[in-house]
Amino acid sequence: MKTFFGFCLFLVSVIAFTGCSSSNKTMKKIPEAQVRSSERQVQPEPAEELSVIAIQSKYLLRDTTQTKVFLYVDAYKGKNIITPSEFISVFNLNYVIYSDYGTRERLGYGNVKLDTDNVRRIDNKIVISFDVKSPNRDYGVLLSEISQTGTLKKVLNDLTIRFKKQTTGDLYGIYTDASDEPLQRHYINTNQTFTLKKINGGKDQLHVFYYDHTFEAAGSPMNTAPKGVSKSLDVDSSFTISSDEPLKFTKEGLYNIFTDTTHSEGLGLLVVNERYPKVTRPELLLEPLLYVSTNTEINEIKKAENYKKTLDKYWLSLMNGNAPVAQQSIRSFYGRVEEANQLFTTYKEGWKTDKGMIYIVLGPPDKVQRSKDKEVWTYNQRGNAQNVNFTFNRRNNQFVDDHYELVRYAEYQPIWYPVVEAWRNGSIR
Template identity: 25%
Template sequence: MKQNIFIYLFFSLLLTTCTIAKPVNYSFQDNKNSLNPQFLIYHDSETTSKLYFQIFTEDILYSRTNVSEKFSSKIKLQFIAYNEPNNKIIDSGSFVISNNYLKNKKLKIDTNFSFLFPNAQIGFIDINVVDVNRNREFNKTIKIDKLNKYNRQFYIIKDTNNQLLYDDFFFKGQFIFIQSEFNIQRLFAKNINTSFPLSPPPFSKSYQPIFKSSNSICKQLNFNSQNLISYLLPNEGFVFFQLDTLSNQGFTLFNFQEGYPNLINADQLIPPLRYLTTKDEFASLLSSSDSKLAVDQYWLSKASSKERARNLIRIYYSRVEFANKLFSCHLEGWKTDRGLISIIFGPPSYVTNNRNSETWIYGDENNINSLKFIFENKINPFTTNDFILKRNYAYKNPWYRAVDSWRNGKVYLLK
């Protein structure tokens, strides 16, 4: 059946009636009842920008009052865009997005809208998305950078199927098209093959990587007469796109394993076990000729039954995949500090953030005995999603208590 998405747009200043909470920029609830929308900002003119919005229909509730009617969903999206540093509201508004179907529903809902934001300014846009039928909501704050022409918001990237590339990672050999309203000359693409280690335990000294883009293979990409760059992404390494190769500024597309952010084969199940294994155990897993059998045997050795082993595998690797979705930067999400903590300890009870840090609390928010982790946003030329844990020796006992729980066949969930 033909499906129609009806978008009702009405703009109004919401100075007193619309306040959007900003406790965190993502949800840890990765299930059918959670909202996991994606957003992308693109600067398309001197005075306006576009916000692209995508959500999978399996994440929202469709309902109907009787069997003769179509199933219907309703999403409400509110936004406030404001500049920095004086937080002056530039634009605000609200949408209602409805989608109907009778037999077969679409895989996802895609839409976009323009909002006012002047050139050469920096600011933020607060977004609140509500699944009206289920009364579930999602909040996100996105930085707007309309000052620095090297950042990705000045470029829109699509694949050969004309689909937007929302994520910052790609698959080897993928072909893309890059477009810009502000740059019609060229970009430089650096193919970088630097390897970065996974995060150490929270009580140990943090490893501070050196981000180098020198001595990398660099290629000049010119916009054609249609104001497009066509580019075949490499099989290995990630790509750093720049306006000026003498600077350390640009935007990056990362190349991780096949199927990323999901785990699609047994070989990919072994590396995340490094958080739980001894050196000898991990070496044995890596040297195994049958990865699936090695992984199964590892979990069976920790669990008291096959059923418990299956539950351990399901929860542990769902946390790995979810870390990949949330925390990817120059590293796969599971290798980052936030990935490390979320996999071993589970989702925190409370998360608060500001523009430069996040605080995760396990336990009651105002209880001095609760476990607290603070992650600080690190300056990284390749990504803005790099958050480093403030390590502390006091985390040693909680860490080993959590790891021992996994190794004794019990899912660790600290609340």
């Protein structure tokens, strides 16, 4: 199974820009130094390889003229996370702002001097922050390139920026006690202290709407039946908070935060249990199984008094009593669920999204092409087919601006079912 980091690399290094493509290639080992002795040649330890594995990004608007960009970088020296000083000494950062995907029109460009003021290590990531001058446009695409000195190795990241939007999500970042930089994700754990801040500071009153709602998981990729009319969500409660002050939400659910209640778009924040993105509760372990199980199997497990025992028995029966294979299959499946939660959580859990469903069953795509409102995932070979494409269209909503829905086709059936069967017989480990 490819790792979460490997998947991110595909997301950031194969973007379909006209005239701009990643030159990131399979990393080669740094040549070993030759140490000589008068008696014999001593073979040194292999040099640890430096590599940038993946980049994620977000932005916050200072005002209509300045934008602050944050890059969250997975960078390693061998198997160890690189230190900020090592990163600064080895890597370079350049950027270009394009008017849109697939165009050559440049709205701005520059290189960023990396130093201890703008490069930090937070948890397991290197976080880079820098300012760009906002062009006089409503929209643009920032292409950042991190390259390694003295090599051709580079990794790209694309970030769409709404320079004039000025919504709550564009102005406010979510900061925790452990971080001087805003979170890149849309979720926070219950009882975790956090603060909502603007780049320029200041204390404001914010309006919060709370929804105690359970969203449905993604439907089958072959289900082409027209969707019914979307149900409106009822607000369960509302209250006000202050920015730049410590906060703590104790109830799980969806919170939407506004600077002004007349605005249609807020800052959606999903509050989840303390173990998320891991899935550990027995009742939560059952839910993602709908992607590889029948309705009858799911209903039988639901009837059980002991979920955990019944789930173990279920996996063991799928593997014909082979306990080691069942254990490995469980680890692989719920590892994918955890990665989907890390990558794709929007206003609902990542595993419930269309992207999460495809990722869990089929794994990381081999290629991703992205445009303003669409992503296309390509799998070189899955099931009985080659070069399979899944198209996701961006769907605007009042909570987040990066939620996507799959374009469904009945023709996915001969691709989908063989992979599901591979999960059920233990072939995917």
